[in-house]
Amino acid sequence: MRKGKKYLEAAKLVMPNKLYSLEESVGLLGKMSEVLSRKFDQTVELAMNLGVDPKYADQMVRGSLVLPAGLGRELKVLVLAEGDTIKEAQNAGADYAGGEDLINKILKEGWVDFDVVIATPDAMPKVGKLGKVLGPRGLMPNPKTGTVTTNVKAAVEEAKKGRVEFKVDKTGNVHIPVGKISFKPEDLLKNIYTAIDAVVRAKPPGAKGQYVKSIALSLSMSPSVDVDVSNTLRRLQEAVA
Numbered sequence: 001m002r003k004g005k006k007y008l009e010a011a012k013l014v015m016p017n018k019l020y021s022l023e024e025s026v027g028l029l030g031k032m033s034e035v036l037s038r039k040f041d042q043t044v045e046l047a048m049n050l051g052v053d054p055k056y057a058d059q060m061v062r063g064s065l066v067l068p069a070g071l072g073r074e075l076k077v078l079v080l081a082e083g084d085t086i087k088e089a090q091n092a093g094a095d096y097a098g099g100e101d102l103i104n105k106i107l108k109e110g111w112v113d114f115d116v117v118i119a120t121p122d123a124m125p126k127v128g129k130l131g132k133v134l135g136p137r138g139l140m141p142n143p144k145t146g147t148v149t150t151n152v153k154a155a156v157e158e159a160k161k162g163r164v165e166f167k168v169d170k171t172g173n174v175h176i177p178v179g180k181i182s183f184k185p186e187d188l189l190k191n192i193y194t195a196i197d198a199v200v201r202a203k204p205p206g207a208k209g210q211y212v213k214s215i216a217l218s219l220s221m222s223p224s225v226d227v228d229v230s231n232t233l234r235r236l237q238e239a240v241a
Contacts, residue, residue, distance in 0.1 A: 010035045011223040019228035022192055022235075025217045026185050032222045033181045041072065041180045042219040044188060046195050048174045049214040051207060058206030061168040064145040065198040069187035070162035072180035077159045078102065078114040080123045080141070085152055089118075092156040099123060106130055112137065116159045118147050138167065166199065172213075174199055181219055192217070197236055 003011070010032040020028065026044075033042060052059040079089035079097040089097035096102060096114060103126055105111045110133070117134060119127045119141040127141060134140040141147040145165045149155050166176050176199075178191040196215065203211050215227040 006036050007221070007223065014223055014225055019226050019231075021228055022189060022217075022232055023185070025225040025227050026188050026192075028225050029181060029217060029219055029222065030185070032219060036219070036222060038221065041182045042221065043072075043177050044179050044181055044183075044192075045218050045220065046176045046178045046192055047216045047218070047224065048176075048196070048199055048212060050168060050172050050174060050199070051210045051213050052168060052172055052204060054168045054170060054172065056206055059204050061174065061199065061202050061204055061207075062142075062144060062166065063198055063202040064147075064163055064165045065194055066158050067162040067164060067178065067191040068194055069179060069183060069191050071164065071177060072183060075115040075159055075162075076113065077116045077118065077156055079118045079120075079152055079156065080127050081120040081152065082122050085120050089152045089156060092153040093160055094118075094152075094156050100126060103127065103130060106133055112139075114139075116147070116163070117141050118149065118152060118155045118159065120150060120152060121148060124148060138165065164195075166195075166202075193236060193239065196232065200233070200236070 013028055013031055029044060050061060052061055054060050076095045079094040080099065080102060081089055081097065082099055086097045086099065107129065112133070117139045131140055146155060164176060166174050168174050176195045178195050179188050200212065212229055212233065215229050215232060216224040217227060218224040
């Protein structure tokens with residue numbers, strides 16, 4: 001695929017084969033954004049390649065986290081529940097809340113105008129019918145990511161604050177949006193460290209050898225910047241300690 005002139009100019013900012021600190025990487029993304037001069041606020045994306053084979057259950061990596069500085073956009077939250085919990089979800093700030101009526105709307109109309117789906121355990125037998133629609137979009141509620149819960153109020157509030165889910169793909173990669181390039185560098189760094197920490201903590205029991213093999217940052221439409229893994233993990237440990 002042919003790259004545009006501005007993309008190639010942005011790529012010149014990155015030195016070949018160099019591994020950058022997170023601070024240097026965020027600074028480079030800011031310079032790239034100026035060169036690319038897009039008319040929208042580009043998302044900063046974190047990519048991590050992990051030493052796992054997700055076809056084995058004990059090497060699956062998935063989880064969720066709340067970004068301390070948020071995502072930079074308002075998420076639309078759908079809650080699928082029964083009875084009084086529907087009203088509770090509405091009071092908590094859910095954009096949509098309902099039961100079989102909304103499930104049928106998704107099934108029959110292909111409605112997917114939402115970013116997060118939360119379900120209560122008693123609604124899951126009916127929600128299960130949505131697997132083929134929600135699954136490929138990464139929206140299917142799951143207890144492991146906190147989206148199947150009886151505490152709907154807390155789940156909705158977390159989602160609105162900037163809660164994101166992650167799951168390793170079949171090639172061992174995890175991709176997480178960590179904010180917008182318009183964020184202050186210190187806020188982006190908080191989000192990035194929080195995301196990396198969440199993936200590190202989600203290390204599965206079957207993972208052997210080097211777990212985090214590579215880390216890279218990029219904008220929605222930019223070259224990627226390779227991050228120094230050992231330096232990043234060391235600083236992460238120091239911050240936790």
